[in-house]
Amino acid sequence: MPNFSLKASETSPPAFNWEAWYSQIGGRKIKIEEVDQILKEIYEVQYKRFEGPVNPFKTLFDSPEAASNIIKVKAQEFGADIVGICKIEATDIYKGKQVTETHAIALGQRMLWRKFQVVPSQESAIECLRVYHTLGETVIQLAEFIRSLGYTCKVEHPIGDSDLLHIPIGLKAGFGELGRHGSIIHPKLGPLFRMGSVICSIEMSCDQPINAGIGKFCDICKACRIYCPAKAIPDHRSPEAGKDHIGLDRYVVDTGKCFPYFASHYYCSACLPVCVYNHKEWARDFEGFQTKLFPEVIFENPPEPTDGVAENLRHEYNRVHREPKVTSKNPE
Numbered sequence: 096m097p098n099f100s101l102k103a104s105e106t107s108p109p110a111f112n113w114e115a116w117y118s119q120i121g122g123r124k125i126k127i128e129e130v131d132q133i134l135k136e137i138y139e140v141q142y143k144r145f146e147g148p149v150n151p152f153k154t155l156f157d158s159p160e161a162a163s164n165i166i167k168v169k170a171q172e173f174g175a176d177i178v179g180i181c182k183i184e185a186t187d188i189y190k191g192k193q194v195t196e197t198h199a200i201a202l203g204q205r206m207l208w209r210k211f212q213v214v215p216s217q218e219s220a221i222e223c224l225r226v227y228h229t230l231g232e233t234v235i236q237l238a239e240f241i242r243s244l245g246y247t248c249k250v251e252h253p254i255g256d257s258d259l260l261h262i263p264i265g266l267k268a269g270f271g272e273l274g275r276h277g278s279i280i281h282p283k284l285g286p287l288f289r290m291g292s293v294i295c296s297i298e299m300s301c302d303q304p305i306n307a308g309i310g311k312f313c314d315i316c317k318a319c320r321i322y323c324p325a326k327a328i329p330d331h332r333s334p335e336a337g338k339d340h341i342g343l344d345r346y347v348v349d350t351g352k353c354f355p356y357f358a359s360h361y362y363c364s365a366c367l368p369v370c371v372y373n374h375k376e377w378a379r380d381f382e383g384f385q386t387k388l389f390p391e392v393i394f395e396n397p398p399e400p401t402d403g404v405a406e407n408l409r410h411e412y413n414r415v416h417r418e419p420k421v422t423s424k425n426p427e
């Protein structure tokens with residue numbers, strides 16, 4: 096029996112209930128053969144590898160710093176572009192869940208800017224899923240490595256169904272700051288990356304949240320808000336939503352407006368490539384491919400906002416600041 100257990104905090108949000116949200120818009124609408132194939136691979140092959148034998152002989156580390164270094168180097172060998180470590184707190188856990196591990200090793204892998212030159216598009220949708228799969232592989236391999244050292248651990252796959260909220264873990268692990276669009280912006284990679292983690296109870300040294308002035312920059316830049324086809328990104332911060340990790344009031348994306356657009360337009364993603372941060376390394380895509388500096392954003396009439404998802408199944412912040420003419424359609 097584990098001798099440590101941590102439950103979600105009173106304020107933790109429920110995990111995103113995809114089926115409840117999809118049922119509000121008449122079911123899943125994105126049909127792309129490559130995407131379906133990747134999803135099948137994740138659910139039918141990768142999920143089975145979440146568990147495995149633990150070496151009965153434990154490797155001991157000289158210090159928490161040594162443990163942290165060994166694990167970070169391995170994570171990068173397995174394909175992570177960024178790695179950070181933090182302690183798990185109750186607010187990092189989804190409502191109704193609990194964990195028996197003390198630390199999270201957060202891993203990030205970037206998506207290719209050149210695949211987001213037109214958004215929403217089939218190409219950008221496939222790139223999102225491609226990285227869910229490759230980062231999933233990285234996370235699984237790191238978990239296998241940790242078990243080979245004699246420690247139990249748990250995989251928090253980037254695609255979801257996890258116990259932990261990826262964003263607060265990424266912020267605490269020093270990945271970047273929270274942008275107006277609700278995603279983490281890394282000072283070098285920008286927002287165009289995905290996150291997953293492995294959780295375990297190895298005593299490791301932790302990283303710290305960073306303050307690189309990105310959140311402050313969002314206060315004057317509104318590119319993502321201007322280009323969001325569903326008008327889901329806010330003009331102002333919301334003091335009632337609490338502070339982010341560096342003490343700024345949060346920006347609250349209206350998930351009830353984003354979701355129907357996202358779910359019927361190739362996972363949308365427009366707010367990520369239009370973000371001005373460095374993910375395009377001045378239009379050279381980190382790998383030398385010449386690209387456009389800004390993507391072409393396809394604006395289409397957004398579908399009706401989704402307001403019918405039960406309160407206890409909403410991920411968070413749905414309908415904050417909804418205009419009166421739209422809220423009048425609410426069932427309450």
Ligand code: SF4
Binds near residue numbers: 352353356357367
């Ligand atoms: S994913 Fe699309 S609809 Fe959702 S917030 Fe970003 S730009 Fe707006």
Ligand code: SF4
Binds near residue numbers: 274275313369370372
């Ligand atoms: S586009 Fe501008 S406002 Fe939006 S998240 Fe990026 S930097 Fe912040």
